[in-house]
Amino acid sequence: MESELIIKNLHANIEGKPILRGVDLVVKRGEVHALMGPNGSGKSTLANVIMGNPKYEVTDGEIWFKGENILEYSPDRRARMRLFLAFQYPMSIPGVSVANFLRRSLEAVREGNKPREEGENPTGQATKRRSIPPGEFRKQLQEKMRLLKVDNSFINRSINDGFSGGEKKRAEILQMALLEPEIALMDETDSGLDIDALKIVSESVNALRGPQLGILLITHYQRILNYITPDFVHVMYDGRIVKSGGKELALELEEKGYEWLRPSDEENGVAANA
């Protein structure tokens, strides 16, 4: 099945306020798309809506992934279809070790929440479920940590608890590496990073890049594109994608800013006399 993420005419509100006003976008496996645009243009909202964040209300449009309309799917079901979001602000969850969390996450994504045997159904009673043995999990985690040059101490700590900004972003990418998504949304993964951290994070993304993975790289700044070369660049403005192009579009944006792409009021659907 084609691992395509297809977004059609997507409209979404937060607390009644429209943020997305008709987004159209297609991301395929093996492609890297950069989604750029000024603050408040709806980039992060798009990522959250694709993952099904209940804070946002979808008022129109469709999201298709692997041939299914996933709009009604819960966030965890979307994730188990191998859709991934690297958060701009990863939540800390004190007391839950990265080891515990990642093992459960990997089990869920890989095995689903199916019981061990066909016909055996979890009925509220404690039941055995497919699980990944600790040794096998550790082996896989260790491979990814080596690939991404992640410090061993990550694993002993509570999820994102007391992590620096750079550590949080690297932990997100470690999760991405471990869970092996087909399409990954990376929400401002470059924000808040100094140049060294940015290089490390970019190298990690490049290490994961390949025909198995499609990436939607959301960024406010052009600088991460010095390290990660996108196949496509899209510009979002006021809740819509107003321009798409190749990697050279990013350079043009750096030179000219975003203002020249601002849609006219008429295009924007706002009455001229408002």
Next chain:
Amino acid sequence: MPKALPSGFSRSAVEELSRQKEEPEWMLQKRLQAWEIYEQTPTPLGRRGDLGTLRMFSNFKFQQLSPYVPSNGNGALPIAIEQSLEEALVDQRAGLVVQRNASVVRTELDEELKRQGVILTDLDSAVRDYPELVQQYFMTTCVPVNTSKYTALHAAFWSGGIFLYIPRGVEIEDPILAQIWIDSPASATFAHTLIIADEQSSVRFVEEHNSAFAGEQPSLLDDVVEVYVKNAAHVEFSNMQDLGLNVWNITNKNAVHEKDGSTTWVLADLGSKVMLSDIGVGLAGNGSAGELVGVFFTDHDQRYSINTLSDHASTATNAETLVKGVLSGESRVEFIGMIRVRPKAQQTASFLSDHTLLLSDKCRAESIPSLEIGANQVSASHGATTGKIDEEQLFYLMVRGIAREEAERIIVQGFFEPVLQRIPLENLRTRLRRSIVHRMSGSFESEADTWVDAQERWEVEGVDEYAVSLDNKPAEEEIQLMEY
């Protein structure tokens, strides 16, 4: 052969109990005095507007209970008890006491400890064999008879009981295990634990409270724990209360300290329909210290009232109280945590925190931390929070493929984990993790395994075929998943 008493509490029942036990006159008198206090003390009803735990007890039908249900000490134990002993929190133990209803049915103590002068016996025997010690310490200064109406009832009808004396300088390494079992409906059990840790001694004591009987007809466990900690002695007391929902529980526990003595209380409360729990740390000796780590998880229509007291009465004493609990169903928990610093207690350091997490809209928690400060060189603080599971945290876990219900369970694990880390006994930590997971509906057995693995087993390095090392680096560079 002792016989069960008919239901109902009375002065003549006290006399009959003492006669059956062939007790010395002084103990009969102690019981009768306690009965007088019980009769004269008005039933406590609690504050206006509290969650009503005391009021529930005021309506409890005490007169339908038999005050004394003895068991034959020589007979085989019921399968449930035998099985529970095999799965006990302590596999390597220095001693064992099992009380079934009103009688102690098994007592064991390491021979070497016996030679060193350690005494572990049932309290009924101690009344005969060590009358001076019992007269001096039994419900005198640690938990006095008149502490409450219910401690007075306990003093009048106590039976069975555990007596532990550790001589000066003896340090008992392996824990001593006590199990209290209730398997008789409509019975009242008054279990008593009396521990005297002489100077510079130390002991780890683990007490499990369980029940196994069917039916709605409730039973009562009204237990008292008294711990005397002499100069520079240390007592670690862990209690896991996993009684059935047809058992009501009143429990009073206190530890009193001489100079430099210290106590660690670990209290895990999961069971019982209604529980009234008072736990105290009495710091009368200079430099003494008390630590209280509490965990609870309530469900259905359980009602708990938990009252802690850090009582600073001397110079340079420390206390730390840390309680965490999760409520679900329609359960209610009220927590009152008191730090009392008496006028002479300069250089006191005392800290108290109570955090509760509410999993349903129908459960209720009330937390009242309070301070009474009579000295001026004091560092004391308290904090309490009550909240629900954070939606943003849930979304984060769900975006990693974990279904909402399990994500909630993982957040509950994280909520408890820091306090579980404070529990010294690994088996108790593990048992609690499993109980906590099992109590949340829809959970899978493997979730408990994953949690336990992550917290307890990762330290075992290089034991499996999958272990790999990083680029020829030495083994210590490998991922070492340790407890933090």
